[in-house]
Amino acid sequence: MFSAFVKLFQRKKGDTPTESSKSPAKEQSRKAVRKGELGEYKINIQLDQMSKEYKHLHDLLIHNARGKSGYSQIDHVLLTPYAIFVIETKNYAGEIKGGRDDKQWSVNNKFQMLNPFHQNYGHIESLHNVIGTNKDDIVSLISFTRRCTFSVDPELRKIASHDLIVYDIELTEFINRKINYIKLTTNQIRFSSEDIEKMYSELQRANITDVNIRSKHIAGLKEGAKVAGNTKCATCGKAVSEKVQSYCLSNERRFKGNVYCFEHQKDT
DSSP states (O other): OHHHHHHHHHHHHHHHHHHHTSOHHHHHHHHHHHHHHHHHHHHHHHHHTSOTTOEEEEEEEEEOTTSSSSEEEEEEEEEOSSOEEEEEEEOOOEEEEEOTTOSEEEETTTEEEEOHHHHHHHHHHHHHHHHOOOGGGEEEEEEEOTTEEEEEOGGGGSTTOSEEEEEGGGHHHHHHHHHHHHHHHHOOOOSOHHHHHHHHHHHHHHOOOOHHHHHHHHHHHHHHHHHHOOOBOTTTOOBOOHHHHHHHHTOHHHHTTOOOOHHHHTTO
């Protein structure tokens, strides 16, 4: 009995190096994914706890003929009587710089990212094709975590704008402020409860839930990011994806402002 226990214990110990030998870069990538999932979960809770007359949908995949993959993946849509909020969430760390009309924004003055409002414009277009509402009734809202700081066009923080950039912890605050602003300036309900129910049903029907299609969409975006990457590994010169760039630049103490591919991150 004792010898059997010893063998079992030895097998358990033997499993440990396999687990601990995982690539640090892959482990960090998994942690980043978990942080992103946790952030999305918190936003879901915030939006679901808003007024009962509002309708919230998240992680929508809708056909978009102009999209690189043929689809648009929308993080969140909030349907209210006064406006429709199309919300794109970001999980970057560092100083975010950019203007409303700039094609590219920067992270820590080192890494270029696509203007998130341009990205969200494509989402709004695909949404408009489904529900056909007036685009003037749609608010484009970009939510970043508190891991970053904003150095952006001041107009993007003014509640009068239909393009708003916020921190995740103030998301519902800005939505409520925007709704109150619309109430005061227009004194008009734009969508009835029937309208909201209809749009909600139309978006649910348009949402693609097929696992294979979603996997192909994500794979296509990742491959596109690798091809379009304008930053290269400091060691081997290989082009890296946006996610790898963001990870390296947000860990400045370890990588000293350089960017490395997965293979060469473990050498630093």
